[in-house]
Amino acid sequence: MSHLNIEIERLKADTIEMWCLVISQLEKAKLAIETFDEHLANEINANEKRVDAFELKLDMDCENILALFNPLANDLRFVLSVLKINYNLERIGDYAKGITRCIRDTSEPFSKEVLRETHVISMFEIAIDMLRGTLESFESENNKNAIAVFKKDEYLDKVNSEANVVIAEIIKRNPEKINDTLQLLSFIRKLERVGDQVQNIAEEIVFY
Numbered sequence: 547m548s549h550l551n552i553e554i555e556r557l558k559a560d561t562i563e564m565w566c567l568v569i570s571q572l573e574k575a576k577l578a579i580e581t582f583d584e585h586l587a588n589e590i591n592a593n594e595k596r597v598d599a600f601e602l603k604l605d606m607d608c609e610n611i612l613a614l615f616n617p618l619a620n621d622l623r624f625v626l627s628v629l630k631i632n633y634n635l636e637r638i639g640d641y642a643k644g645i646t647r648c649i650r651d652t653s654e655p656f657s658k659e660v661l662r663e664t665h666v667i668s669m670f671e672i673a674i675d676m677l678r679g680t681l682e683s684f685e686s687e688n689n690k691n692a693i694a695v696f697k698k699d700e701y702l703d704k705v706n707s708e709a710n711v712v713i714a715e716i717i718k719r720n721p722e723k724i725n726d727t728l729q730l731l732s733f734i735r736k737l738e739r740v741g742d743q744v745q746n747i748a749e750e751i752v753f754y
Contacts, residue, residue: 549615550621554625557611557628560607561628562681562684564597564604564632565635568597568642568677569678571597571642571643572677574589575590578590578646580661580667582654582656584649584650587650591643597639598639600636604628604632620754623754630747634743634750638743638744641737641739644732645733651725653725660727660730664730664734665734666733666734666737668705669733669734670737672741676695676741677740679694679698680692680748683748689752692747695745695747696748702738702741705738706735706737709734709735716730
C-alpha cells in the first residue's frame with residue numbers, strides 16, 4: 547500500500563469517528579429533550595469541543611494530502627468530499643448543542659402530548675436515521691442509502707413548513723407557556739437545517 551493510500555485510509559477512519567460522535571450528539575440531544583436532563587445537555591456542550599477539534603484535524607489532514615501527494619481521480623474526489631462532509635458534520639454538531647442549550651431557557655419539561663403534536667421527536671428520529679444512512683454509504687462506498695436521504699428530508703421540510711400554525715395553536719391553549727413553546731419552534735427550525743446538512747453530505751458521497 548502506498549503512503550498516499552495509507553493517508554487516505556487514515557482520513558476515512560477519522561471521518562467515520564467524527565461522524566459517529568455527531569450521531570451520538572444528536573441522539574443525546576433527543577434524549578435530553580425527552581427527559582429534560584440538564585446533565586446530558588452539559589455533556590453535549592463538552593463534547594462539542596471534540597467535534598470542533600475533529601473538524602480542525604480533518605481540514606489540516608485534507609490540506610496536507612493535497613499539498614504533499616497531489617492526488618488524482620478517485621483519491622482527489624475523496625479528499626474534496628471529506629472537506630465538505632467535515633464542514634457539514636461540524637454544523638450538525640452545532641445544531642445539537644444549540645438545541646440542548648435551550649433546555650436552560652425552559653421552565654419545565656415538555657409534555658409528551660406537545661412533543662407528539664409538534665413532531666419534534668419524530669424529526670430527531672428521521673434526522674438521526676438520515677445521518678446513519680449517509681455514514682453507511684460512506685463506509686461501504688454505496689450510493690443507495692445516500693440517495694434515500696433526499697426523500698426522508700421531505701418529512702422534515704413538511705413539519706417545518708407547518709410549524710408556525712401548530713405552534714400558534716399550542717400557544718392559544720397555553721398562553722402562560724409562550725416562551726417554552728417558542729423553544730419548540732427553535733428545535734424544529736434547527737432539525738430542518740440538520741436535514742439540509744445531511745443532504746449536502748449525501749450529495750458529496752454521490753459526487754465521490
